Amino acid sequence: MTGVVVVLIVIAAWCGIVGLMLLGWRGRGRRQEQILGAFPEVPSDLGPSRIGPHTGLYVGSTIAPSWQDRVAVGDYGDRATAEISRYATGILIERHGANPIWIPEDQITAIRTERGLAGKVMTADGVLVIRWLLPSGTEIDSGIRADDKTIYPQWVKPFEQDGKKQ
Secondary structure, three states: OHHHHHHHHHHHHHHHHHHHHHHHHHHHHHHHHHHHOOOOOOOOOOOOEEEEEEEEEEEEEEEOOOOOOEOOOOOOOOOEEEEEEEEOOEEEEEEOOOOOEEEEHHHEEEEEEEOEEOOEEOOOOOEEEEEEEOOOOOEEEEEEEEOOHHHHHHHHHHHHHHHOOO
């Protein structure tokens, strides 16, 4: 009988901790909504594809420059398998089971590789990170861990040449 009581207490404590974590995540999302504002909508005409699509894992988005300050608004902080493609007008991250992310070309400030993002840490240059501005003016980093890491140079190269976008 004592063992059953102990098990029930442990289960109740675990449920309480999980509940508090969910409340904290929701509160964080409400606070970030004011800072981040709305994300851009995917345009109906993307134009011709320049790079991709490439498959991988969307590891999340963070508020720049912090690599751990994960976005908690909507499902933009959720990990998901994804395809990333670059068009003349921007970058599209199509996430399976989540909203797509559209990054307009004129809002991209950097594309680089990093060791980690949003709590996902890997070997050197394991994550392709796109830094961009939301319409609210807040700068965020969105990261993809590509299935094929050899694609990273074709994404990063236009931003390395003379520090200018091409």
